[in-house]
Amino acid sequence: xxxxxxxxxxxxxxxxxxxxxxxxxxxxxxxxxxxxxxxxxxxxxxxxxxxxxxxxxxxxxxxxxxxxxxxxxxxxxxxxxxxxxxxxxxxxxxxxxxxxxxxxxxxxxxxxxxxxxxxxxxxxxxxxxxxxxxxxxxxxxxxxxxxxxxxxxxxxxxxxxxxxxxxxxxxxxxxxxxxxxxxxxxxxxxxxxxxxxxxxxxxxxxxxxxxxxxxxxxxxxxxxxxxxxxxxxxxxxxxxxxxxxxxxxxxxxxxxxxxxxxxxxxxxxxxxxxxxxxxxxxxxx
Numbered sequence: 001x002x003x004x005x006x007x008x009x010x011x012x013x014x015x016x017x018x019x020x021x022x023x024x025x026x027x028x029x030x031x032x033x034x035x036x037x038x039x040x041x042x043x044x045x046x047x048x049x050x051x052x053x054x055x056x057x058x059x060x061x062x063x064x065x066x067x068x069x070x071x072x073x074x075x076x077x078x079x080x081x082x083x084x085x086x087x088x089x090x091x092x093x094x095x096x097x098x099x100x101x102x103x104x105x106x107x108x109x110x111x112x113x114x115x116x117x118x119x120x121x122x123x124x125x126x127x128x129x130x131x132x133x134x135x136x137x138x139x140x141x142x143x144x145x146x147x148x149x150x151x152x153x154x155x156x157x158x159x160x161x162x163x164x165x166x167x168x169x170x171x172x173x174x175x176x177x178x179x180x181x182x183x184x185x186x187x188x189x190x191x192x193x194x195x196x197x198x199x200x201x202x203x204x205x206x207x208x209x210x211x212x213x214x215x216x217x218x219x220x221x222x223x224x225x226x227x228x229x230x231x232x233x234x235x236x237x238x239x240x241x242x243x244x245x246x247x248x249x250x251x252x253x254x255x256x257x258x259x260x261x262x263x264x265x266x267x268x269x270x271x272x273x274x275x276x277x278x279x280x281x282x283x284x285x
Contacts, residue, residue, distance in 0.1 A: 208254070
């Protein structure tokens, strides 16, 4: 497992599973001739997208950023549609760190689409129960409302099996919430109406988790947004805002979906000056 320490924060990437989605959908109106130079594509025009939660250990608190695709939460048909080649192995990842799901104190959900939220619940004796029984789950209020009351489009990604058994653990916020000193969740909209990012600042050290308004390093260009985005113009404007902010801070950008990079650090000109990479994917061999 890859790790990085940024100020007081230690980040470790867990194994949350992997999907393969259409590259055109993931890069919207950007021509394949351009985006395929920056991100590998297979013969089906699919790109590999990890669904790996980030274990954030800060001030003796264990925080999870998003929850992975879960285990036995998608059907065989859905596995084919979404290119799911492996499901979550969160318990195994935590065990390697001498932790268990009981040790997670807080889960920060950037949004509640199935590929981020399936890991919130698990099967136990035929019933769905919270995967992280001692954790408080933080999510934007708009997102939580849509999760429970999806529209004709969003019902394909907001699933009842991912929220019904965790209702009592949900803590919502409106525009911004400080989770711990220096660590905050910020509502952006864009990818979904309730989409949020995570920002951490500790003196001169900063990391920003843009979640799905910048799901991979190849989405650095502020105009490269997803066809999946409900509010693409908001994605562009928020990305422009937070990329400008991060460049000035020489912040680390950390990823949930990227199959090649865990984190990338840019200078004030937007050039890569440091990175944390993943081992080569077995799916691209």
